[in-house]
Amino acid sequence: MHRHLRRRTQARRLSALLSVAALGIAALAATPAQAATQLYPTYTLDHTGSLNSGLTGDIAGSAFTDADGQFHWLSSYATYAGTDTGSDTNTFTNTDLGALTNQVGAGTTETTADTYWNKSGALCYQIDKAAQHAAPSPYEDDHCDVVGVWVDPGSGAWYGVVNDEYDFNPWGSSTQTQNQRIGTGIHGNRILTASSTDKGKTWDYGGEIITSPYLGNDSEDASSQPGKTWNYGVAGCRLFVDYATGYFYVVYNTQIKFKPNYTTFAYWPAVARAPISGKMAPGTWNKWDGGTWTQPGVGGYEGIAGSALHLDPSYAPATDQVDFAGTGADGSTVDYRAYYANQNGNTFTFDDASGDAFTANTSTGVITNAAGTTVTSVSYHDPALNSSVTVSTVSAKVTVAVTDATGATNTATLGGAVFLDTATHRLYITPNVVQETAFTFNPFSLTYQGVGYDTNVYQTPDLGDPDSLAIVGTEPAGASNSYLTSIDYGSLTNQNVSSRSYRMVSALTGGMWDVSMAPHSASQTHFSAQATPVDATGAAVSFASGASYGLAVGGTALKDGSGSAWRLVPVMDQWSTAYRTGFYKLVNVSTGAYLQSTGSTVQQTRAIGSAVATGTQQANFNPSGNGGSGSPGGTDQWYLQPIGKDTPQTLSTSSSASAIAAATNTSLAGVGRYKLVNRNSGLALEYVNGAWKLAGQAFGDAGQAVAITKVS
Incomplete structure (x- = not known):
């Protein structure tokens, strides 16, 4: 019964999404037609799969690897029922996404954190009662979902971004009961943070991080919005952890609706960010507005993200x-x-x-x-x-x-x-560029990549300038665009990276799609280009069989015995084998052994502190494994992640010009310094206490910087 009720709520959410599109929302859920003269390729659908129905949710799912190397998939629900029938955040555990979806009920464990608004101690209950955080709901009716998780490598604590629905049916009758208001499904929205120190069994409320500038006292009421329209708040959030520049990024949208109902007529996509060092805390977030990052996350103004025209949105609630x-x-x-x-x-x-x-x-x-x-x-x-x-x-x-x-x-x-x-x-009409977008770092092109509601694929070397996002292709027919999560198909654990081929997952529909970038034609000028990392002299790294390099991480030479020369062997695309992926295997020239993380279990090979040694070559991704959900490659695959030139920090409108310049120097173009990162774990190679180990990524950590020197 518990799961059945969840399915009904999910169907209602999907129905509401489609109804919004039918009522005339400007491009929010529209699928763009393709012009005959499109200057970018249409990508290829390599494989269609299904996420086990027990893993789905009514908002985007989250894939992440814990500090102990354990893989988790997190999905959330927030039902509008009058009783506690399934509002919760679920953490599923197995070795990887392929095994997870193939072994629900037999090998996959589930941890359920009840988030019902009227259950004492639940996350939503905490939000309702947290007046000391200046974020209580006047009606105490919060419905909250954790969307996106970062694991603190120091403490092992989980930090999550929370999509919070609150102030239900604010323009309805004042005589309605609390459950009657909630049952309408009409609500305001804001973005919060929460943390868990018991691996998802419970979540602790951490405060507001991104809210609308148009709501007085953060409430949907007539004093702040006296006209015929209302501001829904901020919603549709997706988290991306950018280890290259040291920032969290959250993409979201703001919407203007007609009273008293839910019909949207204006929206714009937006982006906020915060230094990773701040651990998502309130007050560390800035919004992108007018080409700068000086607006505060709570109550600040947000500009349109991804707009080549740099238009400035504004809303006056009193005059509509x-x-x-x-x-x-x-x-x-x-x-x-x-x-x-x-x-x-x-x-x-x-x-x-x-x-x-x-x-x-x-x-x-x-x-x-x-x-x-x-x-x-x-x-x-x-x-x-x-x-x-x-x-x-x-x-x-x-x-x-x-x-x-x-x-x-x-x-x-x-x-x-x-x-x-x-x-x-x-x-x-408002462009749909950053709408509900899943971002990744793409080692194939050494840029950032985004896929979202408009089904186009965008890339940029500078996510700190979201208006620089440029279209490089479009999703093939048959691939969904709703509530997407991206996950690296080669590891089936790493949500932060993609390749020339990539996997998209919809927690809402349960669909999984493996997609490859199709070759561009001579007339197509917009496409994703293969990028080659550079050595210490700035010369492109060679992958020829006779080329070898010395690697020093944090100033310590990487050796296998006395052998200090290594070849970088590209991992080829599993779906299009003529193309490189941007991932590499490191083979010692003297011993012929492959650099890899070690451990007696799969989880131990991905844990912080896992020993790194050499061994025989391991298998690559197998698309037919786990009943067609895929089996990941081994631990002998790595990627070179650029180390940005910026100084991550929270800004304000009074920040100095030098501070703003340092914080926004986030372009990866021309960056030639890297970390050597393990594909499966997302952890960096580091020499720790006299041994090579996997370490949590820390921006600016000189001990993780790799120097690549040509030997032959």
Whole structure:
């Protein structure tokens, strides 16, 4: 019964997501059509699998390896039931994701942390009662999910990002009971932190880390939002731990809705970050806004992340005014302001690039020109967007498709509100670039990679500048885009890295997809390029059979006996064997042995402090293992992770120019210093107390820096 009720709640959440799209949310859940002239490849679907239904949730899942080397998968639920029927955060344990999904009930263990809002001691109960943290819910009705976990290598404690739903049905009748409000599913949202010191049996509330600037006293009430619209808060969070620059990153979104219901008409994707050294604590977080990281996480303003136009969003709750303002691609000043069609007979008037006016009805889908003649579509090139725009009638609704210069198309079905430039009256829809995106470090290209709701794949060498994200491909047909988690297919344990091929997992639908980057055509100018690390002189590392290198980690030479020369042997893509993955095996030239972590169990080979020695070559990833869920490769695979040039720190609007410059010097372009990181564990090689071991990554730790010197 317990699991059955969870499935019903999950189905309701999915139904609500689809209903939001149908009601006219601007591109939130839209799947972009692909233009015939797309300048990037469509990737290949290599394998489709299924996550065991017992492992699913109603928010993105989290994969991580504990300090003791144990692999965990975490999924969360928050039911809207009036009784304690399944609101919890579950931690599943096995050797890897393939074994985990193949052995539920026989080899996989489960730890359940009840999070029900009215259960004494539960995480949501703690949040309700935590007035000392200045984050109580006025109605004491929190529904919270842990989404993303980092393990402190020093203490072994787990720190998690928490998606918190609260203030249910704030615009409903004041006579409703608490359970009646919760049962509507309408709520505000914020992002919190929690920690666990007993491996997920219980979670302790740690405070707010990211909240909306538009809510007075962090509450959904008429004093802060007196108009006809309301700010939902911040939601849709995903955690990425960037060991290269020493920051946590959380991607999320903010949404503006019509009272009293849940219909979204404006949203924008956003990003916040905090130094890893702060262990996710409140007050350590900054939001990306206007090209800087100086806004506080709690109550600060957030800009649109991933927008090439650098538009600045704003919302005035008292007047319901929502704007996206900035400079167009042609240098013109733009101000895209919400026009409320639902308050004007469901009609709006827009202009094309020539200034010709058209009137459209969002209820019937009818579009007419200035003469009153019905037209099926209007197309024009917008120089401010540097995109082609098509407004058309589709299934008796007004649909807008915006295709940019790369051929990527965002679509939206317009509803109660539309965005029109105040000067030109041309249309705008919010791009879907960072929406619900799973980020990884990609050793194949030595960049960051993101895959999210719009099904496109983006990369950038500088996640500290999210507007620099560039499209490099698009997901193949058949791969889902909902509630995604990325996990390295070669290890089936490491959520922080990807390769030329990668695996996406949906905790909501239970789908798993192995995807490969397809070769680009001669006419496609946007693609992921293979990157080659450099040696101590800045020369590209050679993988020729006769090339060898000396490796010194933290100043200590890496040897196998007296043999100090090593070959870097690329691990080839399991799905496309002609291509390198960005992962390597290190073979000692003198002994022919392979560098690997050791232990009597799989878990011991991934634990902090695991001994590193040499041995025979181990097997690679086997896609047919574990009933088709895959078996991971051995411990003899490594990647070179860049060491950034920044100084991780929390900023404010009063920070000095030098502090801002140091904190934001996060680009990996041209970085030639690395750590040698084990693929399965995500831990770095380090010489500790006279022995080679796996160590937790610490930014700026000189003892983990590897020097690569050409020998032959």
